[in-house]
Amino acid sequence: MKISKIASLLNAKVHSGADLLDSEVNEACGSDMMSDVLAFVKNQAVLLSGLVNSQVIRTADMMDMRCVVLVRNKVPTEEMIELAEESGIVLLSTSIRMYEACGILYVNGLKASTTEA
């Protein structure tokens, strides 16, 4: 799925990486716990989160993720936007809540990883 389709499905605002919206991503995960993302995520390129701090972007960067979606109307800090730009990460935000946002992407073909924890 193209990141532009994620943005469109979630009616999301693009905060960084507008030039990377054509990138293809295949798997996603959702978590507010960065510890769990670092420990359990394998090859997911998209992180949905309701957590707002710079470590969300750094965690995504460490895990080679391409896109971060902030859910439930969370607004990214200036620092998050700068870090995302530097790291080549598309940072999106949507008013949709976590469960529904994950569901919308899942039914439209963006799968979870099949890798065990």
Place this chain on the structure above:
Amino acid sequence: MSEPLVFTFEVDGENFTSAGNASVAVKKKLRWLGFPPEIIRRVSVAMYEGEINMVIHAGGGVATVTVLQDRIDIVLEDHGPGIANVELAMKEGFSTATDHIRDLGFGAGMGLPNMKKNTDSMEIQTELGKGTTIKMIINL
């Protein structure tokens, strides 16, 4: 590459926002040096977990990464409170982190086990009241 490359970073224990800066810098250097993505990710994750631990538990410290011919060494040294029970600290889910830390997205008790999982060897030297030194090796 005959001479080892050594990168040293001060990890600021007072600033949660900047935690991870050293790991980001190392990741960039390893990418520039042309290491395979899987090696880069293992080094990055192990170091980032360690860096976060140094900030939330130990008031910062020093991180040293040495790139050798056949391996990458990561040494994280702090002068924090030390780890009371290393065996317990290595158990998944065990954490002494406060609710405040959990609100920031960390402190699930996965850090040390994840550092071990991403490295080929990990040694912890710790003394209560003096500090902790963690040495990790990733073979190339």
